[in-house]
Amino acid sequence: MLTACSDGNGTKSFHSSDEAIREYHGFLTTLRQNGKVSIQTLVKIVNEWRVLDDSVTSCISRDTVRKAHSYPFTVYHELNDSIHIELCRMAMSKQRTFHDLLYLREQTSSHVGDxxxxxxxxxxxxxxxxxxxxxxxxxxxxxxxxxxxxxxxxxxxxxxxxxxxxxxxxxxxxxxxxxxxxxxxxxxxxxxxxxxxxxxxxxxxxxxxxxxxxxxxxxxxxxxxxxxxxxxxxxxxxxxxxxxxxxxxxxxxxxxxxxxxxxxxxxxxxxxxxxxxxxxxxxxxxxxxxxxxxxxxxxxxxxxxxxxxxxxxxxxxxxxxxxxx
Structure with a gap:
């Protein structure tokens, strides 16, 4: 799904904001095709999204003068909101336990690898x-x-x-x-x-x-x-x-x-x-x-x-x- 170039440490390198936004939109489209997901799958998706999100925000920040209410920032924020909605839907798609909750938080912590x-x-x-x-x-x-x-x-x-x-x-x-x-x-x-x-x-x-x-x-x-x-x-x-x-x-x-x-x-x-x-x-x-x-x-x-x-x-x-x- 991630078609942009990789820099070797997991992040993606896009040639333009348009390419980054297309990739972000494609990720959202794929998320919408998921039904009930296991906690392991949810962890994998969240971690993939975090890598992609870092790459997309890095690209559009370099590619434009920062204007909060102009393209591509408005489109990015709309897609980001929609991705969060889908992640919440998948989190709620099955009965979860406290064990699941701890596993998700442990495996998706922003400090993993520090x-x-x-x-x-x-x-x-x-x-x-x-x-x-x-x-x-x-x-x-x-x-x-x-x-x-x-x-x-x-x-x-x-x-x-x-x-x-x-x-x-x-x-x-x-x-x-x-x-x-x-x-x-x-x-x-x-x-x-x-x-x-x-x-x-x-x-x-x-x-x-x-x-x-x-x-x-x-x-x-x-x-x-x-x-x-x-x-x-x-x-x-x-x-x-x-x-x-x-x-x-x-x-x-x-x-x-x-x-x-x-x-x-x-x-x-x-x-x-x-x-x-x-x-x-x-x-x-x-x-x-x-x-x-x-x-x-x-x-x-x-x-x-x-x-x-x-x-x-x-x-x-x-x-x-x-x-x-």
Missing amino acids: EELQQAVKEAQPFFASLDSLPIYNKGGKQAVLKRYLLFLQKSAKQGIHGKEDLLAFIKEEHLYFKSFLQYLPDFADDDIGDIRRNTEHCCREILRAADRKDLSHKDAMIYLSMRTNHRLLRNAQAAIEDLNSGRVKDEHTMHAYLLMMMQPFMTMDDLSVSVLSDKDKADLYKIADALPKEMDGLAKKLHLDKQRLSDMPMLMMKIYVTRL
Whole structure:
């Protein structure tokens, strides 16, 4: 289908904007001939489109003076909108699962093939792998755990982050308190933990401020923050599944919160977050994805929720993801 010349690294080289637009239109025509497609086929199509789209935009930007409301830009944008509509149609053409959603996001991430990013992630992985071996300190019960957690966050927010050593120390100690907090998660259903959330956000802002001051590289700030957030989202979802299966969750309010916790990794992880997942965390996330249908079905019955609407959640998330490509 792609008839233009290749430059050897996957992108296409067009001789003119007319040729690029014809190729883009031909791609759209082919998309419209597709019916129900597998997730593997959808991944292949999205990646082909991204290569073509980069080549087309590069060509028309070189070939013309940039005028947003003139040919070939108007035609390009019309075709691009139509291609997005077709990609969304194909994403919704079959029932999709959270496993499908994760696979699509993993395989079509804009960071695929970024060797510099992967090297930085590889260097950070031993640190994050060590966090799960930290002991749980729950002396004094849930209120003591909550108080220690909050005091740590308040102190960290006040002191700020002044380098990579501070960043690693913060993430390590935070995880120590976070692990203890998770032990009492169902018991905090009726407690106000807004101070924990607000102070955590404050600490994360301090990390970004450190990068702005050049006390910390922006690369380290973004990668370590993303990996830290991934770690927390995964442990939250795993704890939710374990608590539900053990019967620790009794009231409807907590069940609603746990439903959101299990879906949250798939709702909030962005392109960078998915790309910095370690092999182990990726495997854990696929396990969560595979466990979700059963857990959601059980909660749907207890909470009198529409089972079909819950089953459609991965498709809706997939549609949102494809729309934003």
